[in-house]
Amino acid sequence: MDCNTGAFPNLFVTGLILGMLYALIALGYTMVYGVLKLINFAHDAIFMIGAASIFYLFGVWFGLNEPTGGVVLVSLIAVGFLVSGLASGGSAVLLERLAYRPLRRRGAARLSFLIAAVGASFFITYLFQQDFLLGTSEHNFPGFMATESALTIIGAQVNNRRVLAVLTAVALFLILDFFVNKTRSGRSIRAVAQDIDAARLMGVNVDRVVALTFFVGGFFGGIAGFLYGMVFSKVAWNLGFFPGIKAFTAAVLGGIGNVRGALLGGVTLGLVENLSTLCIGAEWKNPIAFSVLVLVLIFRPTGILGEGLSAR
Amino acid sequence: MKRSRSTVLMASLAALALVAAACGGGEEDGDTATGGGGGGCTWEIGTIGALSGDLATVGGPIAEGIRYGVEQANEQMDLACELTLNEQDSQGAEDQAPPLAQTLVQSENLVAVVGPYFSGETAAVGPTFEDAGVPFLTPSATNPDLSTNGWTNFFRLVGTDAQQGEEAATYMTEVEGLSNIVVMHDNSEYGKPLADTVASTLGDSAATVIALNPEETDHSAELSKALNEDPDGIFFGGYQPEFSEILKQGTEQGLDVVYVSGDGSKAPELSQDPSAEGSIVLCPCDDPAVSTNEEANQFAEDFESAVGEPPGTYATEGYDGIQLVATALQEGGYDGDTPIEEIRTGIQEYVANNTYEGLSKTYEFDETGELGQVSIFAYQTSSEGATGFEQLGLVSELAGQ
Numbered sequence: 001m002d003c004n005t006g007a008f009p010n011l012f013v014t015g016l017i018l019g020m021l022y023a024l025i026a027l028g029y030t031m032v033y034g035v036l037k038l039i040n041f042a043h044d045a046i047f048m049i050g051a052a053s054i055f056y057l058f059g060v061w062f063g064l065n066e067p068t069g070g071v072v073l074v075s076l077i078a079v080g081f082l083v084s085g086l087a088s089g090g091s092a093v094l095l096e097r098l099a100y101r102p103l104r105r106r107g108a109a110r111l112s113f114l115i116a117a118v119g120a121s122f123f124i125t126y127l128f129q130q131d132f133l134l135g136t137s138e139h140n141f142p143g144f145m146a147t148e149s150a151l152t153i154i155g156a157q158v159n160n161r162r163v164l165a166v167l168t169a170v171a172l173f174l175i176l177d178f179f180v181n182k183t184r185s186g187r188s189i190r191a192v193a194q195d196i197d198a199a200r201l202m203g204v205n206v207d208r209v210v211a212l213t214f215f216v217g218g219f220f221g222g223i224a225g226f227l228y229g230m231v232f233s234k235v236a237w238n239l240g241f242f243p244g245i246k247a248f249t250a251a252v253l254g255g256i257g258n259v260r261g262a263l264l265g266g267v268t269l270g271l272v273e274n275l276s277t278l279c280i281g282a283e284w285k286n287p288i289a290f291s292v293l294v295l296v297l298i299f300r301p302t303g304i305l306g307e308g309l310s311a312r
Numbered sequence: 313m314k315r316s317r318s319t320v321l322m323a324s325l326a327a328l329a330l331v332a333a334a335c336g337g338g339e340e341d342g343d344t345a346t347g348g349g350g351g352g353c354t355w356e357i358g359t360i361g362a363l364s365g366d367l368a369t370v371g372g373p374i375a376e377g378i379r380y381g382v383e384q385a386n387e388q389m390d391l392a393c394e395l396t397l398n399e400q401d402s403q404g405a406e407d408q409a410p411p412l413a414q415t416l417v418q419s420e421n422l423v424a425v426v427g428p429y430f431s432g433e434t435a436a437v438g439p440t441f442e443d444a445g446v447p448f449l450t451p452s453a454t455n456p457d458l459s460t461n462g463w464t465n466f467f468r469l470v471g472t473d474a475q476q477g478e479e480a481a482t483y484m485t486e487v488e489g490l491s492n493i494v495v496m497h498d499n500s501e502y503g504k505p506l507a508d509t510v511a512s513t514l515g516d517s518a519a520t521v522i523a524l525n526p527e528e529t530d531h532s533a534e535l536s537k538a539l540n541e542d543p544d545g546i547f548f549g550g551y552q553p554e555f556s557e558i559l560k561q562g563t564e565q566g567l568d569v570v571y572v573s574g575d576g577s578k579a580p581e582l583s584q585d586p587s588a589e590g591s592i593v594l595c596p597c598d599d600p601a602v603s604t605n606e607e608a609n610q611f612a613e614d615f616e617s618a619v620g621e622p623p624g625t626y627a628t629e630g631y632d633g634i635q636l637v638a639t640a641l642q643e644g645g646y647d648g649d650t651p652i653e654e655i656r657t658g659i660q661e662y663v664a665n666n667t668y669e670g671l672s673k674t675y676e677f678d679e680t681g682e683l684g685q686v687s688i689f690a691y692q693t694s695s696e697g698a699t700g701f702e703q704l705g706l707v708s709e710l711a712g713q
Contacts, residue, residue, distance in 0.1 A: 004537060004540045006540045007536045007537050007539065007540035010532075010535075010536035010539055010540070010565065011532075011533060011536045011537075014530075014532030014533070014536060014565070015532070015533070017532075018530055018532060136366055136369070137369070137581060138553050138556070138581070140584055140585050143586075147564055149566070156536075157564075157565060157566040159564050161564075228529075232529045232530065232557065232560070232561065233560045233585065233587075234529060234556075234557065234560075239529070241527070242527060242528045242529065243529070273533065274532060274533040274536070277533045277534070277536075277537060281522070281523060282522055282523060282524060282533050282534040282537060283499065283523040283524075283525070285525075285533055286525065
């Protein structure tokens with residue numbers, strides 16, 4: 001076995017960045033699970049909607065395909081965050097309203113939620129595959145931000161888009177951690193996560209809290225879609241499929257229901273995936289990453305951090 | 313070599329036009345608009361391929377070339393019966409194709425088939441056509457194994473992946489002067505053998521072979537490994553969407569090398585991203601819109617005004633396939649009363665034993681149904697070109713062989 005130790009810096013840095021994106025998507029899975037014990041499999045489609053909204057707004061309607069700079073670029077990125085977040089957050093709330101709330105009202109079994117989630121994922125994904133939306137072909141992400149090499153970390157080149165993605169992810173995690181742990185709305189989310197009936201008895205509006213949870217998870221998933229589309233310069237109907245599976249894995253790896261676990265799980269998965277190719281072929285990337293998941297779960301069934309939203 | 317080919321083509325076209333004019337005058341006075349197809353009888357040419365579904369982006373242009381070919385044959389050639397097209401939509405799936413092939417061979421007017429388009433479905437339906445004695449000419453199935461089945465009715469109108477792989481290696485080492493090439497592929501039935509041929513032909517010039525998962529978007533791990541080899545070139549065996557991703561992510565990671573891919577990457581979408589500018593695609597196809605052959609340019613113009621879009625990849629081969637069958641029908645002197653089996657055999661014999669000057673190349677088949685001489689063209693991605701490419705020329709000529 002010959003190991004390409006020379007490839008280590010690049011594999012490490014790209015794995016770290018990829019992991020941060022996984023983590024950002026994983027938030028949507030982990031928050032909804034924390035509150036409702038529901039695995040929202042449609043979150044991959046919600047993520048894709050974030051990227052698609054930017055494709056439509058910047059690419060199709062405003063034709064912003066030429067590189068911009070300075071104030072224009074900064075405001076475009078800010079608008080992009082807001083639009084992708086609102087598009088995905090709004091879609092997530094709508095999804096909850098149409099697909100999950102009726103089931104909750106009727107006290108449906110957990111399996112029904114799961115089937116509804118899988119169904120919703122397919123529905124949205126294949127809706128976007130239709131010609132009047134994204135169609136079957138891949139589109140380029142609007143090129144309003146030129147790609148240029150921004151910095152070199154331990155010998156690996158990192159471009160400005162990836163730097164933006166990492167900085168944004170870190171900032172969003174800090175904001176979310178503060179929101180969940182320090183604000184009134186955050187406290188109500190934690191209350192519902194801990195005991196839904198008790199929270200209701202204490203006067204918490206459960207429906208509003210659930211909607212809020214979906215919105216926040218969707219909002220962050222949308223921004224992740226924006227960043228993912230930009231980093232890989234691609235928007236397509238099936239953009240969410242693989243990142244969705246990986247992010248869900250990251251959430252479980254870190255401890256599903258746990259915000260900090262999502263970050264840890266995402267980064268771990270990204271690094272394991274990339275570094276596993278150091279000594280053997282890249283086609284072993286996924287088998288190795290998922291073997292690590294299984295191993296972690298054998299020894300720590302609740303994931304690395306292993307505590308839910310409720311415990312904090 | 314190219315010039316002489318054009319001259320021969322031009323001469324044969326002129327001769328054909330004369331014959332058509334003479335016969336038209338003699339037999340069908342006053343009915344020149346419909347041209348051939350005099351006796352009220354019909355001859356059917358079948359075609360099977362991806363006319364709908366995901367792969368219709370590949371199958372669609374081929375079918376357009378075939379339809380245009382039938383239209384032109386009826387207008388310009390003097391055939392005793394009218395040619396009609398029997399289209400069967402397999403969506404490119406090898407499990408859907410066999411029943412459709414059965415439908416075709418049971419048709420009493422079927423004289424030949426131009427298709428199927430993909431290698432998998434061709435392998436699946438080959439025995440059906442062979443048993444029925446129906447000549448089938450594939451315009452685009454490039455898997456080398458297809459000609460090893462002993463099918464006498466099989467003809468391939470393009471070069472194989474093996475031939476393409478060898479020429480790709482020649483191009484990279486002799487034309488581009490590369491010496492340390494990373495070979496990548498998408499682990500598909502098409503991409504992997506192509507990449508393996510390239511790697512084995514390259515020998516010591518191949519640094520390493522790396523597989524990637526086409527369903528994933530992020531290829532940073534694979535490209536990091538490539539970067540570690542400090543290559544001067546990358547070859548990718550696979551399809552355009554993944555080649556685009558390699559180009560985008562590779563240049564971002566600082567892989568400033570010559571990028572080369574095969575015919576699977578020759579789609580107009582490739583040139584949409586600036587990162588693709590200057591990358592090389594090799595194809596056994598002569599893209600008529602950007603061809604250095606003026607005859608082909610004219611064809612592209614006529615095609616576009618008739619169909620509404622420029623001829624896509626392998627549209628010319630589809631067109632040539634129809635023209636070749638029509639020529640065989642004309643030369644055989646058949647009419648509406650000739651038994652269909654006799655016509656099928658006659659077409660097989662004509663195609664197998666004659667040299668045909670087509671639009672994209674000279675068609676001369678060996679006993680396995682392969683072209684004796686293949687033409688692999690090199691294209692450079694360019695936002696200026698009509699179809700997103702500029703033709704550099706034949707690899708064999710560029711390499712000075």
